Amino acid sequence: MRDGVRETRGGGPRLRFAPSPTGYLHVGSARAALYNWLVARREGGRLVLRIEDTDAARGREEWVEGILDVLSWLGLDWDEGPYRQSTRTERYREVAEQLFRSGAAYYCDCTREAVDERAKAAGRPPGYDRWCRTRGLGPGPDRALRFAVPLEGETTVADRIRGEVTFSNAQLDDFALLRSNGAPLFLLCNVVDDADEAITDVVRGEDHLPNTPKYQLLWEAIGARPLPRFAHLPMLVNERRQKLSKRRDPVRVEDYRAEGYLPEAMCNYLALLGWGPENDQEVLELDELVAQFSLERVNHAPAFFDPVKLRHFNGVWIRRLDPATFRARCEPFLRAAPWPADAFDAAAFTRLAPAVQERVGTLSEVVGMVSFLFEEPLQMEEAAWAKLARAPETPAILVAARASYADVAWEAEPLHAATAAIADAAGLKLRQAQAPIRLAVTGRLVGPPLFDALEALGRARALERLDRAIERAATA
RNA sequence: GGCCCCAUCGUCUAGAGGCCUAGGACACCACCCUCUCAAGGUGGAGACACGGGUUCGAAUCCCGUUGGGGCUGCCA
Numbered sequence: 001m002r003d004g005v006r007e008t009r010g011g012g013p014r015l016r017f018a019p020s021p022t023g024y025l026h027v028g029s030a031r032a033a034l035y036n037w038l039v040a041r042r043e044g045g046r047l048v049l050r051i052e053d054t055d056a057a058r059g060r061e062e063w064v065e066g067i068l069d070v071l072s073w074l075g076l077d078w079d080e081g082p083y084r085q086s087t088r089t090e091r092y093r094e095v096a097e098q099l100f101r102s103g104a105a106y107y108c109d110c111t112r113e114a115v116d117e118r119a120k121a122a123g124r125p126p127g128y129d130r131w132c133r134t135r136g137l138g139p140g141p142d143r144a145l146r147f148a149v150p151l152e153g154e155t156t157v158a159d160r161i162r163g164e165v166t167f168s169n170a171q172l173d174d175f176a177l178l179r180s181n182g183a184p185l186f187l188l189c190n191v192v193d194d195a196d197e198a199i200t201d202v203v204r205g206e207d208h209l210p211n212t213p214k215y216q217l218l219w220e221a222i223g224a225r226p227l228p229r230f231a232h233l234p235m236l237v238n239e240r241r242q243k244l245s246k247r248r249d250p251v252r253v254e255d256y257r258a259e260g261y262l263p264e265a266m267c268n269y270l271a272l273l274g275w276g277p278e279n280d281q282e283v284l285e286l287d288e289l290v291a292q293f294s295l296e297r298v299n300h301a302p303a304f305f306d307p308v309k310l311r312h313f314n315g316v317w318i319r320r321l322d323p324a325t326f327r328a329r330c331e332p333f334l335r336a337a338p339w340p341a342d343a344f345d346a347a348a349f350t351r352l353a354p355a356v357q358e359r360v361g362t363l364s365e366v367v368g369m370v371s372f373l374f375e376e377p378l379q380m381e382e383a384a385w386a387k388l389a390r391a392p393e394t395p396a397i398l399v400a401a402r403a404s405y406a407d408v409a410w411e412a413e414p415l416h417a418a419t420a421a422i423a424d425a426a427g428l429k430l431r432q433a434q435a436p437i438r439l440a441v442t443g444r445l446v447g448p449p450l451f452d453a454l455e456a457l458g459r460a461r462a463l464e465r466l467d468r469a470i471e472r473a474a475t476a
Numbered sequence: 477g478g479c480c481c482c483a484u485c486g487u488c489u490a491g492a493g494g495c496c497u498a499g500g501a502c503a504c505c506a507c508c509c510u511c512u513c514a515a516g517g518u519g520g521a522g523a524c525a526c527g528g529g530u531u532c533g534a535a536u537c538c539c540g541u542u543g544g545g546g547c548u549g550c551c552a
Contacts, residue, residue, distance in 0.1 A: 018552090019552090020551085020552045022551085022552075052552060054551095054552080055551060055552070108550090110550095111550095112549080112550075125477055125478060125548080126548080127478090127548065128549095144550050145550095146550090162481075162482095165480070165481080166480095167479075167480075168479080171478075171479055171480095171548095172479090173548080175549090175550095176549080176550045177550095178550080179550040180550060181550080183550085185549095185550070185551085185552090186551070186552050187552095189552095190552085205546095206480095206481065206482090206545090206546065206547095207546055207547070208546095208547090208552095209480065209481065209546075209547080210479070210480060210481090210546075210547040210548075211547080232481085234481090234482080234545095235481095235545070235546070237544095237545075239487090241544060241545070242544095242545075243545080243546075269488095272488065272489075272501085273488070273489095274488090274489095275489085276488075276489045276490060276500090276501095277489095277490085278490075278491095279490090279500090280490080280499075280500045280501080281500095282488095282489090282500075282501055282502095283501095299482095299488095299489080300481075300482055300483085301481095301482050301483060301544095301545095302481095302482075302544085302545060302546090303487090303488065303489090304487055304488070305488095306487055306488065306502070306503085308487085308502065308503065309487075309488065309501080309502045309503080310502095311502095312501085312502055312503085313501095313502090315514090315515085319515075355514095358514065358515050358516095359513065359514045359515075360514085361514095369513095416511070419511075420511085423511090429511090430511050431510085431511055431512070432511095433511085434511045434512065435511090435512070437511095438511085438512065444512090444513095445512065445513085446512055446513040446514085447512070447513070448512090448513085448514095449511065449512080449513090450511055450512070451511070
């Protein structure tokens with residue numbers, strides 16, 4: 001083995017996750033990573049992380065860091081790597097050279113234009129026509145190296161999910177191994193690395209299935225070791241049933257992270273896309289997934305990535321957090337919030353946090369639910385205020401609350417009782433009476449339970465806000 | 477166009493020939509609970525794409541049709 005790529009001896013399967021650093025981690029890639037991780041853990045194998053950064057034009061160091069960071073955040077660790085293809089160019093060239101010498105590959109100086117023209121002139125569909133296969137070209141500038149696919153016979157892929165898939169070799173084209181500038185291409189690097197890293201199981205997206213016969217033929221030409229087993233996962237699609245697109249669809253895992261999705265929820269939901277447990281228990285943590293997961297039970301059909309259901313799972317996972325953990329996970333979101341840093345009051349937040357925890361689908365929603373505690377002046381929902389201020393009972397309710405709250409014991413229960421009394425006196429339901437008070441004090445019509453909110457806010461600020469609202473109502 | 481994959485409620489799935497009057501979850505609707513909103517509880521509507529076989533029996537097996545999707549780069 002070269003370049004620090006080593007082979008572990010003995011035992012279990014070896015899997016790999018091999019993202020290309022072309023952007024941030026895509027949810028589809030995350031699911032592939034998760035499935036690889038689950039299989040490795042479940043079957044007592046090892047997971048290799050490999051960065052497929054052969055295309056220098058694309059790779060960027062920060063992309064790589066971003067991917068590693070998100071994988072770690074998800075809780076998916078790896079046993080080896082990250083290995084980088086960009087450090088192994090010589091190795092790929094060496095294998096390419098062997099393939100040329102053995103006659104398994106040949107040099108080609110056709111330009112893209114020439115290939116297209118020939119196809120058009122002959123009325124064939126576009127694609128390479130093996131023009132140089134018998135020309136006996138040697139290496140040289142502007143010559144790509146192509147693999148000489150057998151003209152006859154069939155190649156069968158044994159897929160753990162789909163069973164056997166057979167391709168006719170004649171249908172495969174003589175794909176390129178090296179670019180005319182000498183740079184190694186995907187299939188070559190992929191196969192060489194899988195061989196050098198002693199990969200035994202390839203678990204990847206279904207979009208790779210048509211590549212697999214080429215992969216196998218190349219593998220055999222290199223002649224290293226037994227072919228890995230394959231498993232091609234169904235695609236993740238959008239509402240239009242198309243492969244998720246980076247442009248149109250929300251696919252960046254780190255965007256979900258930034259919005260306050262929990263890694264537990266993300267893994268749980270992703271696991272359920274293409275696979276389902278045998279019983280009805282769908283909320284599962286990573287180790288439960290490891291215990292139950294099985295590639296053979298993975299579905300064949302594409303799955304819609306449903307952000308709504310993800311959010312539901314996220315809410316479930318948020319509610320499962322113990323109070324201290326919930327507060328800790330909220331911290332980054334509270335720190336980035338729109339109020340001045342010194343306005344944050346940890347005690348007030350702690351008082352209200354349990355009520356908030358039950359009500360949010362993402363951590364970023366916490367900010368809006370507690371902002372009334374920290375922002376000054378209060379942001380008022382003007383549309384709601386305009387409507388409520390016109391209601392005939394509003395001024396009286398506010399005035400009565402102002403008076404009553406001035407000397408009630410400042411805890412949720414007494415506040416509740418006091419407000420109920422006000423409602424009673426006004427001949428209103430508590431639900432009706434609390435609305436103007438809530439709006440005056442929190443600026444919103446919905447939020448955590450009013451009396452908990454009042455308690456957390458404190459008497460002085462609550463009275464102040466009631467005063468201000470009474471004033472506004474009077475001048476309206 | 478060619479090659480390949482796929483097909484159970486709107487969505488994600490359970491279902492490996494009789495256990496299916498097709499189960500669960502999200503979303504939806506109603507009711508309950510309730511200081512708003514959520515959460516929770518109860519109930520409801522909602523699917524085996526179609527057509528042929530095979531079989532005593534098919535959502536499950538086979539073939540075809542239709543419909544989706546992927547690949548078809550000197551990208552990965």
